[in-house]
Amino acid sequence: MSQLAEDVAARAASDPTYDGLRLSGLTKSFGGGFTAVDALDLDVPKGSFFALLGPSGCGKTTTLRMVAGLETPTSGSIVLGGNDITYAKPYRRPVNTVFQSYALFPHLDIFENVAFGLRRRKSAQVKEKVEQMLELVELTEQSRKKPAQLSGGQQQRVALARALINEPEVLLLDEPLGALDLKLRRAMQIEIKRIQTEVQQTFIHVTHDQEEAMTMADTVAVMNAGVIEQMGAPAELYENPRSTFVANFLGQSNLISGTVVSRAADVVTVEMHGIQVSVPTGRTHVDGDQGWVGIRPEKVLLGEPGEQLDAPGNTIPGGVITDVSFVGVSTQYLVRMPWGQELQIFEQNTGRRRMFASGEKVELSWRPEYAFLLDQSQDATAGAQRDGQ
């Protein structure tokens, strides 16, 4: 984490003509000593689809509101394309927001809602631009209706069009799909991604839904308790998490307590409950010798005791299946290990392997390059509770 902050600070100092959005040391404290955002450093490259992912109360919405100008930072700065906009009024920033509640003007029809920003800036060719935008979000037919006459998905698209039409340098999306049902949400995710590809503007998307963040964004920053835990491409975050919070918040992880016994140039050997496993050096994020060996449930193979599996290297014997859930594309097993911990294992339903039954003895196996090692000072359950979805 501190490494990340130093990286960003170093980049900020070395490049004063950065054309993206740069947050430096951004802090927001509220009365009563609560700090929602704590010395946040963040670079959002121009034209990227950036997701700020975190549980509710982690400070992501406050960050967004500071960028929009709806909240004044306690300290730090916001620089957009070389201009300091930290204290600029919201109506003087080239930034527009798609609000979580949509906040469509109920007294104006769809056309006038979309035209609102253009009219304020006395833009030319309002009619043409609005019609073009309504076409993009497929709402031409509804242009003379009032927001209340539209469905949730349509209102969402109006909110998007109303912000997008102003061609902001940064478009902020504050949990814009939260109010939609699952099916519509999936459709809108693809829709918004398509529009972003088309318009090539910077999108910052705030969400607590890790799947949504990973599907839509090219860069995801995982935020927790006012700071960025880890930032990178979705696959990078998922495959090589640096903290237990990221390991648990993005998908699921098995975290097994272990001690480092030897370090080679490219591999670290860890002993967990008497069994030695190896983890590539690039995937170890520990300060001392105590760590959590992490492995994603779908990376673990399940076999009968002594069975030769396609993963020489890390084999853990002595498991007993305690629960089997067949979910169609996969079967999800719970396996109790000799040291009492229950691990989660997802087996792809390829039809090539038989299903195991509850009570069967099994052996676990995974390839060393899939494992990661996290610091034991972190809570193994951090970020695991993802409710409110």
Add this chain to the structure above:
Amino acid sequence: MSETVRRKGKVGYLLLAPAALWLVLFFVIPFYSLVATSLFDQGGSDFRGYQMTYAFGNYVDVVQEYAGPFGRSLLYGAIATAFCLVLGYVLAYAIAFKAGRWKNLMLVLVIAPFFTSFLVRTLSWKLILADDGFIVNTLQTLQVLGDDGRLLATPIAVVAGLTYNFLPFMVLPLYASIDKIDHRLIEASSDLYANPFVGFFKVTWPLSLPGVVSGTLLTFIPAVGDYINAQFLGSTNERVIGNVIQAQFTDANNYPVASALSVLLMVLILAMVLVYVRRAGTEDLL
């Protein structure tokens, strides 16, 4: 299914009955009597009785003779309503958006005057605006008023009294409308390049229009019909139509003229309200 619908209908009528009965007894019948009286022969009296002569000429007489008080009633009512709207809007806006935890207390203060009598409150304005009161003295010192200038017995006093007395009728509906406005809409307008001034006229004001319409109606209608303020705070030069009607009924005992005046006032207000609601209702209201 149809059985329950029918029963619901019956219950509806039953619930309506007490109020309907009340209105028939104390509004419809007196109103009929009022209209009938307005067409009686003016030559009649309490002692000799009246004759129904369909004397539509009563209305012509009334318009010719009392156009002045009619005009004053409407003018004073309109000015007082305008003052109430300006004062009331600022107050209601402040209570709804800025008062925080003092909201309820401020609302109580707005309606607190209702705990004392309308008459007493109007009479106390006589003291406030008295010739040797501190307001007149101050204005004289500041040379706003001449040395023998006064406030009492002027149109200013009447309009001030009306404004004071009917302000709560303006504030409460305005407050109800403004308080309902989603603050996020105002944030959205500022996000979309509207400065606070433009944001107010493009978002807050249109969304508060239902309160503006009901507030102005609740203020204007009673203010036009009111004669207490004109009687206590004005002179004979500020006589409004209510004073005339009262005098015709109680002093001159000219029931046909008094009735014709009453009916005319009612029709006039009704027509104005209809035009107003129509215009406001079809354009910007939700």
